Amino acid sequence: MSSDEHLTTAQTAAETIARSVAELTGTPVTVAAVRPRDTRPLTEADAAFLGEPLRPDPHMTEITASFDIGEDRADLWADAAQPTDLLILNLANSLIDIGQEYTGSSPFPPCPGHQHPLVLGHRPGTVYWCCPHNRSQPLHPLYQAGS
Template sequence: MELTAASTLTWAREILCQLGAPAGCTLEVLVPDVSAEPEVRYGETAFTSRLEIQDGEADGPSVPDQPNCLCVVLAFDDGVSTSVLLEDSLAEAEVVVLLAEQFQDSVLEHTGGVPAPPCPGHIHPAMAGVVDGEASWTCPQSGSRHGRDGSGRTRPIRVLPGPVGQTT
């Protein structure tokens, strides 16, 4: 699957709406600049050095240096952010579930533990998972899928129509 920044941003926005993300948060999709790779002549070896800054010392999110991937950054108004690295080799449902899992954790922490999205009939939130090839919200206790009315029908995470690369 070829990820596009536009389709990934659309999925991320839809997930945040379902999670009830607080006002003031922002989304950004970072694309690596593969043209910045240094040329190495045949027979020579290249040396790569990387500095990883810990404890909030970085100026902002860094762009992944591998081709065929995107980095989605969810930033809150208090300066806390979450970055999700998405590789091009992932299936669409896996991409949506990975975004949902990471964003759900971040929103849960930022809101002080408000369970979102709700799991019908329970006090815990529904969890993201791939069920029958579709990214769905499921109950972590029973594993069943939830419909909007709690009936057990599939409740897809990505509700906007359109194939990969198409935005609505």
């Protein structure tokens, strides 16, 4: 898979997560950007010293997904070469951790009828929201391969 295909997969994954979290929390969650992960731009001197090209590596699979959660921005890192279900699981787990920090004592996203947040459940090819007391019972689907 090319780096462009990895970016497209990551963009779709991020949008799926943002829609789901916004629906479950009532908080505006949008994808601001998905881009190749660069720790910092190389200068010509850096590139010469490292013996690397100045342009981004076309095989690079690491991405940064930027989410806007209400008024806040979260920049999350992921490897877009992992299977889509794991990419979604990892990005969503990171997003809900940050969302919980932003919201303080309010569960993010809230578990229906409980005072704690929903958590993510995973089976190969499937990611879903569930109560932490019954992880085998999907409450809201997040991703299913082939759909």
